[in-house]
Amino acid sequence: MRNLVRRFPSLSFFVLAFVVSWAVWVPLAADHFGVFRSRLPAAIVMLGRQLGTLGPAIAATIIARIADGRGGAKALWGLLGRWRVRWTWYAAAVLVFPALLILAALVYTLLPGAGPLPTVTPTIASLVVTAVILAISVVGEEVGW
Numbered sequence: 001m002r003n004l005v006r007r008f009p010s011l012s013f014f015v016l017a018f019v020v021s022w023a024v025w026v027p028l029a030a031d032h033f034g035v036f037r038s039r040l041p042a043a044i045v046m047l048g049r050q051l052g053t054l055g056p057a058i059a060a061t062i063i064a065r066i067a068d069g070r071g072g073a074k075a076l077w078g079l080l081g082r083w084r085v086r087w088t089w090y091a092a093a094v095l096v097f098p099a100l101l102i103l104a105a106l107v108y109t110l111l112p113g114a115g116p117l118p119t120v121t122p123t124i125a126s127l128v129v130t131a132v133i134l135a136i137s138v139v140g141e142e143v144g145w
Contacts, residue, residue, distance in 0.1 A: 005066045013063045017144055021055030024048050053137045056144020076143065 005012045028048045031040045040048075064072035108114055120126075 002066055005063055009063055009067050012066075013059050013144075016062060017056045017059035019055075020058050021052045024052040024055070028052070050133060050136050050140075054140035057140045057142075058144075060144040080139075080143065 025048070028040070028045055030036060031045070060076055061073050064076045068075070105117055108117065
């Protein structure tokens with residue numbers, strides 16, 4: 001196994017990333033389409049969605065560990081702390097997503113026959129939960145891909 005991973009690290013990573021993610025997401029999809037007799041609780045579904053996004057990070061960590069030992073995995077995760085970009089990129093990272101949401105809402109209101117936009121008043125708890133979910137998703141994706 002170790003020789004296979006060292007010989008084909010990219011292929012090993014892609015296969016493992018998809019296996020890990022889809023091992024979580026396929027049962028969630030089956031539940032969504034009513035394959036099981038009983039439905040999974042909403043909290044389990046939400047947790048499963050988040051765990052699935054960690055698939056690439058889990059795969060990258062495993063492959064780095066197999067290919068380069070403990071130092072490989074440590075070096076991979078150490079890259080999270082190395083951000084050598086200008087402040088404008090930080091501003092873009094924070095502002096682009098909200099700007100796209102506002103743009104999409106404006107375009108929606110211009111569509112003929114568009115109903116009122118669904119709105120929810122945010123609370124501190126909902127903002128914290130959203131931030132945690134986004135952070136988990138970002139780590140799962142960025143470390144892996």
